[in-house]
Amino acid sequence: xxxxxxxxxxxxxxxxxxxxxxxxxxxxxxxxxxxxxxxxxxxxxxxxxxxxxxxxxxxxxxxxxxxxxxxxxxxxxxxxxxxxxxxxxxxxxxxxxxxxxxxxxxxxxxxxxxxxxxxxxxxxxxxxxxxxxxxxxxxxxxxxxxxxxxxxxxxxxxxxxxxxxxxxxxxxxxxxxxxxxxxxxxxxxxxxxxxxxxxxxxxxxxxxxxxxxxxxxxxxxxxxxxxxxxxxxxxxxxxxxxxxxxxxxxxxxxxxxxxxxxxxxxxxxxxxxxxxxxxxxxxxxxxxxxxxxxxxxxxxxxxxxxxxxxxxxxxxxxxxxxxxxxxxxxxxxxxxxxxxxxxxxxxxxxxxxxxxxxxxxxxxxxxxxxxxxxxxxxxxxxxxxxxxxxxxxxxxxxxxxxxxxxxxxxxxxxxxxx
Numbered sequence: 001x002x003x004x005x006x007x008x009x010x011x012x013x014x015x016x017x018x019x020x021x022x023x024x025x026x027x028x029x030x031x032x033x034x035x036x037x038x039x040x041x042x043x044x045x046x047x048x049x050x051x052x053x054x055x056x057x058x059x060x061x062x063x064x065x066x067x068x069x070x071x072x073x074x075x076x077x078x079x080x081x082x083x084x085x086x087x088x089x090x091x092x093x094x095x096x097x098x099x100x101x102x103x104x105x106x107x108x109x110x111x112x113x114x115x116x117x118x119x120x121x122x123x124x125x126x127x128x129x130x131x132x133x134x135x136x137x138x139x140x141x142x143x144x145x146x147x148x149x150x151x152x153x154x155x156x157x158x159x160x161x162x163x164x165x166x167x168x169x170x171x172x173x174x175x176x177x178x179x180x181x182x183x184x185x186x187x188x189x190x191x192x193x194x195x196x197x198x199x200x201x202x203x204x205x206x207x208x209x210x211x212x213x214x215x216x217x218x219x220x221x222x223x224x225x226x227x228x229x230x231x232x233x234x235x236x237x238x239x240x241x242x243x244x245x246x247x248x249x250x251x252x253x254x255x256x257x258x259x260x261x262x263x264x265x266x267x268x269x270x271x272x273x274x275x276x277x278x279x280x281x282x283x284x285x286x287x288x289x290x291x292x293x294x295x296x297x298x299x300x301x302x303x304x305x306x307x308x309x310x311x312x313x314x315x316x317x318x319x320x321x322x323x324x325x326x327x328x329x330x331x332x333x334x335x336x337x338x339x340x341x342x343x344x345x346x347x348x349x350x351x352x353x354x355x356x357x358x359x360x361x362x363x364x365x366x367x368x369x370x371x372x373x374x375x376x377x378x379x380x381x382x383x384x385x386x387x388x389x390x391x392x393x394x395x396x397x398x399x400x401x402x403x404x405x406x407x408x409x410x411x412x413x414x415x416x417x418x
Contacts, residue, residue: 044099044100044101045097045098045099045100045106046097046098046099046100046103047095047096047097047098048065048095048096048098049093049094049095050065050093050094051090051091051092051093051094052088052089052090052091052092052094053090054090054091055090056090057086057088058072058076058085058086058088059072059073059076061088061094062075062096062108065096066098066103066105067105071105074126074127075108075120075127078120078126078127078128078129079118079120079127079129081129082118082129082131083112083118083129083131085110085118088110092110092111093110093111094108094109094110095108095109095110096108097109104122105122106121106122107119107120107121107122108120108121112131114134114202114203115133115134116131116132116133116134117131117132117134118130118131118132119132134197134202135197136195136196136197136202137195137196137197137199138193138194138195138196138205139193139194139196140191140192140193140194140208141191141192141193141194142189142190142191142192142392142396143155143158143160143164143188143189143190143192144158144187144188144189144190144396145157145158145187145188146185146186146187147182147183147184147185147186147187147188148184148185149184150178150182150247151165151168151169151178151182151188151247152165152247154188155168161204163203163204164190164192164204165247166246166247167192167204167207168188168190168207168210168212169246169247170246170333171207171210171221171228171236172210172212172214172219172221172236173241173242173243173246173333174236174237174238174240174241174242175219175236175242176212176214176215176219176242177242177243178243178246178247179243179245179246179247179250179251179275180243180250180251181214181215181242182214183214186212186213186214187212187213188210188211188212188213189210189211189393189396190207190209190210190211191207191208191209191210191389191392191393191396192204192205192206192207192208193205193206193207193208206223207221207223208222208223208389209221209222209223209389209390209392209393210393211393220390220393221236222382222385222386222389222390224374224378224381224382224385224386225378227371229373229374229382229386231386231390232373233373233374233379233382233383234370234373235370235371235372235373235374237370237371238370238371239287239308239309239310239312239371240286240287240308240312240354241284241286241287241332241333242286243275243286243352244275244283244284244285244286244314244316244350244352245275245277245281245282245283245284245339245350246284247281250275250276250277251273251274251275251276252274252275252276252349253270253273253274271353271360272315272317272351272352272353272354272360272363273351273352273353273362273363273364274349274350274351274352275339275349275350275352276347276348276349277339277348277349277350278339278348279320279338279339279340279341279348280320280321280338280339280340281338281339281348281350282335282337282338282339283316283319283335283336283337283338283339283350284332284333284334284335284336285306285314285330285331285332285333285334285336286314286332287306287308287309287312287314287332288308288309288329288330288331288332289306289307289308289309289312289314289329289330290306290307290327290328290329290330291304291305291306291324291325291326291327291328291329291330291336292305292306292307292313292326293305293326294322294324294325294326295322295326296342296343297317297343298343299343299344300315300317300318300343300344300351301317301318301319301340301341301342301343301344301345302317302318302319302320302321302322302337302340302342302343303315303316303317303318303319303343304316304319304322304324304336304337306330306336311356311357312354312355312356313354313355314352314353314354314355315351315352315353315354315355316336316337316350316351316352317343317350317351317352317353318339318340318341318342318343318345318348318349318350318351319337319338319339319340319342319350320337320338320339320340320341320342320348321337321338321340322336322337323335323336323337323338324336324337
């Protein structure tokens with residue numbers, strides 16, 4: 001949830017906060033203050049900042065703070081063309097302002113999402129709703145770290161939030177399985193946008209460039225026209241992700257034509273990969289596709305089967321929860337279920353399988369076609385941006401960097417246009 005640094009001050013309470021503050025007046029130059037007559041005190045507001053409670057309606061909340069049901073009805077109906085207040089969310093903050101002297105209601109504020117907030121103010125006998133955007137300050141900053149155990153913990157030690165680890169892993173998810181292929185001593189360095197309100201960090205923006213040292217290789221990513229490419233202009237995005245579990249998993253059983261079944265105690269093929277993970281861990285689709293089955297599948301328990309382009313199919317089994325329906329189209333990285341232990345399972349894990357036509361393929365050895373590279377005409381612009389970002393990555397020492405401007409370098413490396 002967005003912290004409304006200038007609209008909804010951080011409440012952090014069980015109940016609500018009451019704030020007293022003056023109505024802002026016009027800006028006045030210091031040189032003219034002495035010539036102004038003495039002014040009466042500016043009117044003050046009393047502000048109530050609270051969170052919507054579970055199963056609480058907008059009417060419940062606002063009448064609890066003194067508005068009449070008719071006032072709330074008028075406010076909701078007036079606001080309906082731009083935002084339905086019937087959809088307020090539990091634990092989301094809101095703010096009410098009342099005139100201190102009269103106790104009369106003045107305005108209501110509510111954060112809709114990370115980018116927008118709703119304000120409704122009382123103007124005579126009517127309500128006026130306005131939808132506004134947060135005015136973020138975007139800073140370009142750098143983050144680096146060494147991985148001793150997991151990317152999540154390394155990011156935390158670097159003073160960042162878990163969302164940063166998710167964003168970084170999503171960029172390299174087609175080349176590196178962060179569950180099984182990260183080792184002690186691997187490292188990362190990143191240049192990214194951070195969003196601030198009133199000088200306080202609120203959320204991450206785009207990662208502009210990144211280096212990941214893993215598998216004894218350096219993986220590089222440069223953001224260009226809303227996609228990520230390596231130094232040669234090759235797209236990082238591929239048809240299939242490396243793993244259906246971005247984090248918190250380990251391979252407990254590999255693809256095999258003859259494996260001793262842990263429950264049945266007989267040798268039989270295991271035509272997939274088992275990922276051990278805590279129950280409830282989100283499972284994502286490794287590629288875009290259509291759900292062709294979703295439900296109970298004998299010893300596989302709750303399972304989902306997806307059909308993808310090129311005759312590929314993927315199967316996700318032993319789920320605790322299924323979050324898609326047959327016939328639905330799903331996007332790559334969309335959550336389709338959660339890890340469980342349904343069917344013949346000794347504990348919570350995911351059985352993940354990949355089929356090409358009627359044949360099972362080892363998921364760890366799958367051949368994955370790339371997305372299109374940077375086009376010939378666009379490559380000079382990409383190369384200029386890449387060189388600028390590469391120079392900054394190679395000299396990361398922490399702190400804030402100047403905003404990157406595309407096309408401010410004439411050098412090029414890697415692939416050349418043909």
